[in-house]
Amino acid sequence: MVEGALWRRWVFFYIPLTAFVVSLLFPFYWMLVTTVRPDSELYRPWNAPNYAPFWTTHPTLVHIRDLLTETLFSTWMLNTMIISIAATAISLFCGLLAGYALSRLKFPFAGSLGTVIFITYLVPQTLLFIPLADIIRNFRLGDSPWALILTYPTFLIPFCTWLMMGYFKSIPKELEECARIDGATRWKAMVYIIFPIAVPGILSAGIFAFTLSWNEFLYALVFLSSPEQKTVPVGVTSELIRGDVFYWGELMAGALLGSIPVAFVYSFFVEHYVASLTGSVKG
Amino acid sequence: MAEVHIQSLNKKFDEVHAVKDVNLGINDKEFMVLVGPSGCGKTTTLRMVAGLESITSGRILIDDKVINNLPPMDRDIAMVFQNYALYPHMSVYDNMAFGLKMRKFDRADIAKRVQDAAEILGIQELLRRKPRQLSGGQRQRVALGRAIVRHPQVFLFDEPLSNLDAKLRVQMRVELKKLHDRLGTTAIYVTHDQVEAMTLGDRVVVMKDGLVQQVGEPLELYNDPANLFVAGFLGSPAMNFATVEISETDGALWAANEGLRIKVPAEIAGRLGRHIRSDVTMGIRPEDLHVASAADPAELGFDAMIEVIEKLGSEILLDMAVGPHTMVASVDPSIRVNVHDRLRLALNPERLHFFDTRSEAVI
Numbered sequence: 001m002v003e004g005a006l007w008r009r010w011v012f013f014y015i016p017l018t019a020f021v022v023s024l025l026f027p028f029y030w031m032l033v034t035t036v037r038p039d040s041e042l043y044r045p046w047n048a049p050n051y052a053p054f055w056t057t058h059p060t061l062v063h064i065r066d067l068l069t070e071t072l073f074s075t076w077m078l079n080t081m082i083i084s085i086a087a088t089a090i091s092l093f094c095g096l097l098a099g100y101a102l103s104r105l106k107f108p109f110a111g112s113l114g115t116v117i118f119i120t121y122l123v124p125q126t127l128l129f130i131p132l133a134d135i136i137r138n139f140r141l142g143d144s145p146w147a148l149i150l151t152y153p154t155f156l157i158p159f160c161t162w163l164m165m166g167y168f169k170s171i172p173k174e175l176e177e178c179a180r181i182d183g184a185t186r187w188k189a190m191v192y193i194i195f196p197i198a199v200p201g202i203l204s205a206g207i208f209a210f211t212l213s214w215n216e217f218l219y220a221l222v223f224l225s226s227p228e229q230k231t232v233p234v235g236v237t238s239e240l241i242r243g244d245v246f247y248w249g250e251l252m253a254g255a256l257l258g259s260i261p262v263a264f265v266y267s268f269f270v271e272h273y274v275a276s277l278t279g280s281v282k283g
Numbered sequence: 284m285a286e287v288h289i290q291s292l293n294k295k296f297d298e299v300h301a302v303k304d305v306n307l308g309i310n311d312k313e314f315m316v317l318v319g320p321s322g323c324g325k326t327t328t329l330r331m332v333a334g335l336e337s338i339t340s341g342r343i344l345i346d347d348k349v350i351n352n353l354p355p356m357d358r359d360i361a362m363v364f365q366n367y368a369l370y371p372h373m374s375v376y377d378n379m380a381f382g383l384k385m386r387k388f389d390r391a392d393i394a395k396r397v398q399d400a401a402e403i404l405g406i407q408e409l410l411r412r413k414p415r416q417l418s419g420g421q422r423q424r425v426a427l428g429r430a431i432v433r434h435p436q437v438f439l440f441d442e443p444l445s446n447l448d449a450k451l452r453v454q455m456r457v458e459l460k461k462l463h464d465r466l467g468t469t470a471i472y473v474t475h476d477q478v479e480a481m482t483l484g485d486r487v488v489v490m491k492d493g494l495v496q497q498v499g500e501p502l503e504l505y506n507d508p509a510n511l512f513v514a515g516f517l518g519s520p521a522m523n524f525a526t527v528e529i530s531e532t533d534g535a536l537w538a539a540n541e542g543l544r545i546k547v548p549a550e551i552a553g554r555l556g557r558h559i560r561s562d563v564t565m566g567i568r569p570e571d572l573h574v575a576s577a578a579d580p581a582e583l584g585f586d587a588m589i590e591v592i593e594k595l596g597s598e599i600l601l602d603m604a605v606g607p608h609t610m611v612a613s614v615d616p617s618i619r620v621n622v623h624d625r626l627r628l629a630l631n632p633e634r635l636h637f638f639d640t641r642s643e644a645v646i
Contacts, residue, residue, distance in 0.1 A: 174366055175368050175371075177364075178370075178429075180355045181355045182429070197370075
């Protein structure tokens, strides 16, 4: 909080904060307004007398109805959900074990292995999709959810591994040593002591992995071709933009509905993991 | 019932030889304290007994059974860590019960044992709480409780009191001692605090640079230190040291430097015979110095100038210049002195120590 005179508080705190929040939230507002705006308003020229770009006087749900009935949107949602959950689960599982091993176990080249895993994360997707496409074809996985479930972990596992590695390092190793003296095997100490304490870390890794796979565009665009296999980001943009015709209302409705699960996951878990972060590893 | 034997124990980390050829026998029901400055290998030794650190060479036996390759869980030991290492996501009860659950004790037995331990430590009211809701002293008790519920053969303590404030540390020290008297479990206790070592230990092991310097009962170490390091490490304020030259006059040995000239008592003189006309280190504890009176013989006294006066209440510590050396004397609080006063001190000749300057071993 800024100290001092009232004007200082306004100039250095409230005004910048408001500007920041408004500019961040405006795209979402635009998305919402466009979704409920009737076509007659959407395509009204800017110099028309009743032009009102920032609000609508005749809100309608027709775009959402069209989206759900005339396109395969619900299939895309389902596809995206299955793919994201599966890819997140695989990546979390591998990331947890790898992160634990790299931060806790002593084995030859443990340090350099961590770096190598990090380097794989730095290879840009735009490069990686070319060899991956070849692999997908060889295994005949193209145009199926497996193409994405198995390729998303290529960037999610390094990400989860590094996040978990950092988190495990922040947990005092005495806790585990104590558990092992108390009668737990390394595996049990991991499951009963380390993982429960690492829940905030696991949650945040999971949230990020889920969001990354939900929003992923490139692999989904390349590896999937038939409309009924597509994910939301690809389905909406490829099926609702026909040549130079943009179905703005349906596009924005798709974006709006498509962002709900992510927003839901965030709002639900963020509280959990912030709450547990504040009082976890002390003592 | 458990004896612990450590035989020719060595530990090498990549470059560092942390523990060098340590041999120790710890008797049943004994409270053994390992003490030394940081990096002396005491904690590493303890961790090897616990099974948390691999053994480079040597053997560790509990009750004549070699445990070198046993995992920690099968050694039947309990350890209390410096930072308590309480499981933050479990209640106090679950913290204490964890070891028993892992060992598949039945529910009623666990409840009884936890209750008993909580009663001994006075933490019955805290059983439902989480560790973060506890004060430092309470956490320490829970950590102790977690160790005692299992009735292990050996307790290992790794500086358990270092995170407590001074007053609580003294209180917990007494409780630890009582607890040990009551349970009679063999214990190995690591600390860097020589007061803890002296007050808690049945026997004390002084370590430095990975080597055992001396093993013995606290007063034995205090009164008859084996070398310069042990002499200087135990006792607060520390023993005074002065480099003196030994000479022979009129059939008696004298220890002298620029500031003092002391007649060596006959019983020590025999041992000093080989060091005539060479330098040795003379040691005398602060409490073995007193302000000289007419009754004190002149050959056991020397002049000193007071540089600092520390009034502790029960005693006064005088930091004094004696020739090129500084000495601390602990004197009666009723004595009235001022800084820069010149004072004649006398020493207790039976309590003089002499050390070889080169090998640092006692003469």
